Amino acid sequence: MNKIVYGVLIGGVLVWQAQALADAPQWRSDPRYGTVSLQGGFSPDPHSVDVRAGGGLRVDSSLAPDCAGSVAADRPDVDLNFEPGSMALFIYVRSKVDTSLVIYGPDRRWYCNDDFMGEDPMVVFHNPPAGNYNIWVGTWDDDDLGAEAVVNISEINPAR
Numbered sequence: 001m002n003k004i005v006y007g008v009l010i011g012g013v014l015v016w017q018a019q020a021l022a023d024a025p026q027w028r029s030d031p032r033y034g035t036v037s038l039q040g041g042f043s044p045d046p047h048s049v050d051v052r053a054g055g056g057l058r059v060d061s062s063l064a065p066d067c068a069g070s071v072a073a074d075r076p077d078v079d080l081n082f083e084p085g086s087m088a089l090f091i092y093v094r095s096k097v098d099t100s101l102v103i104y105g106p107d108r109r110w111y112c113n114d115d116f117m118g119e120d121p122m123v124v125f126h127n128p129p130a131g132n133y134n135i136w137v138g139t140w141d142d143d144d145l146g147a148e149a150v151v152n153i154s155e156i157n158p159a160r
Contacts, residue, residue, distance in 0.1 A: 024063055027104040027134040029075030036078060038153065040085015046154035051077045053099050053149040054139035064110035069100030069138030070145065076104075076134040078151050084128045087155040092122035093137050095149035100138035106131025114140065117159055124157075 033051050055072030082089065093099045100114040101121035106129045116122035119140075137149050152158070 024110070025057060025059070025071055025073050025102060025104070025134075025136055026075055031076045031079040031134070032072065033078050033151075035081060036153065037081040039083040040087060040155065042155070045156055046090075046152040046158070048153075049078050049151045051137050051149050051151055052146045053093075053095060053097065053137040054142075054145035054147065055136075059100075059102055059112070059138065063102070064112050066114060067100070067102060067110070067112035068114040069102075069140045070142060071100075071102055071136040071138040077137050078135040080133040080135060080153060081131070082106075082128060082133060082153075083130050085155070088157070089125040089128035090122060090152075090154045090157060091125075091133070091135060092117065092152050092154070092158055093120055093149050094152060095120065095137075095147060097144040097147040097149075098140040099144075099147075099149055100140060102136040102138060104134040105129065106133065122159070 033049055054070050057073035058070050059067040093101055098119040101123055103111040103123050111123045113121040113123050
């Protein structure tokens with residue numbers, strides 16, 4: 001009987017995980033606003049990319065902790081190819097509207113944030129792995145879809 005219970009539990013987890021991946025933003029697609037390649041010690045710092053925030057896919061904690069808002073499901077807004085130096089990596093958004101941030105990291109994990117600095121999100125990688133970071137900027141309020149936003153990539157903590 002225990003084998004049946006474990007089988008049902010494992011099957012349920014696999015179905016939940018498959019559904020979560022099916023609902024995930026498409027990280028393999030070409031980015032909407034381009035690819036940035038940076039190495040540790042880059043200049044100017046921050047490196048900034050103008051984007052339009054939001055989209056039709058609602059993300060939440062089923063993707064990763066702290067996920068919120070609506071992003072464009074079909075492709076990332078920005079891809080970052082990063083070769084780290086000895087400093088942390090800060091990826092943050094500045095906008096006049098309440099935005100959220102979703103990142104698929106080179107370690108194949110999802111990272112999210114909402115409202116780190118006021119209504120602006122930030123994800124910090126203290127020991128950033130080398131590789132590709134897929135970045136989406138979401139909006140909290142569907143009325144703000146398409147709002148102007150700036151993705152900032154920095155090795156300097158903007159919250160100081």
